Amino acid sequence: MTIQTGDLREMKTDIKKVDRAEMAEKLGKALASSYVLYHKTQSVHWNVTGPQFLGIHKLTEGQYEDLAASIDEIAERIRALGAKTPVGLSTYIENSAIEDKVECGDVKAMLKQLSGDAITVANQMREFVKTAEEADDVFTADLLTARIGVLEESSWMLSASI
Numbered sequence: 001m002t003i004q005t006g007d008l009r010e011m012k013t014d015i016k017k018v019d020r021a022e023m024a025e026k027l028g029k030a031l032a033s034s035y036v037l038y039h040k041t042q043s044v045h046w047n048v049t050g051p052q053f054l055g056i057h058k059l060t061e062g063q064y065e066d067l068a069a070s071i072d073e074i075a076e077r078i079r080a081l082g083a084k085t086p087v088g089l090s091t092y093i094e095n096s097a098i099e100d101k102v103e104c105g106d107v108k109a110m111l112k113q114l115s116g117d118a119i120t121v122a123n124q125m126r127e128f129v130k131t132a133e134e135a136d137d138v139f140t141a142d143l144l145t146a147r148i149g150v151l152e153e154s155s156w157m158l159s160a161s162i
């Protein structure tokens with residue numbers, strides 16, 4: 001998933017074209033990771049069983065709804081930077097920081113995996129905030145920073161439910 005400067009729309013922004021290309025590429029990875037986490041969160045939402053069913057079913061519902069909104073936000077930021085969004089589920093899986101499958105059996109193991117995944121995605125975004133700051137792309141830095149906060153909170157809530 002490489003974005004060349006030639007693929008970008010001409011814009012009158014103070015963010016350099018080369019930086020827009022790099023940022024769009026990294027946002028594409030953040031999008032891929034968020035998409036995979038969205039899918040995994042739904043997998044847990046659907047397959048959870050046991051005495052904690054209702055709590056975890058509801059917790060994961062709130063989390064996948066938030067992820068869905070964030071996926072749209074990240075994709076549209078890529079467009080606002082003048083690039084095209086990545087297309088294809090296989091592209092998302094290849095570019096995600098986390099694996100696409102969650103072992104759906106033991107509830108504790110499922111929650112542990114989701115909780116760890118949220119932190120992995122947050123850590124990936126933290127790296128990308130540095131790129132955004134260096135490029136003076138303040139909006140992307142803000143967007144990713146906000147996502148890190150939400151993901152770290154999700155990770156805590158999942159691990160607190162174990």
Ligand SMILES: [Fe+2]
Pocket residue numbers: 045061
């Ligand atoms: Fe549901």
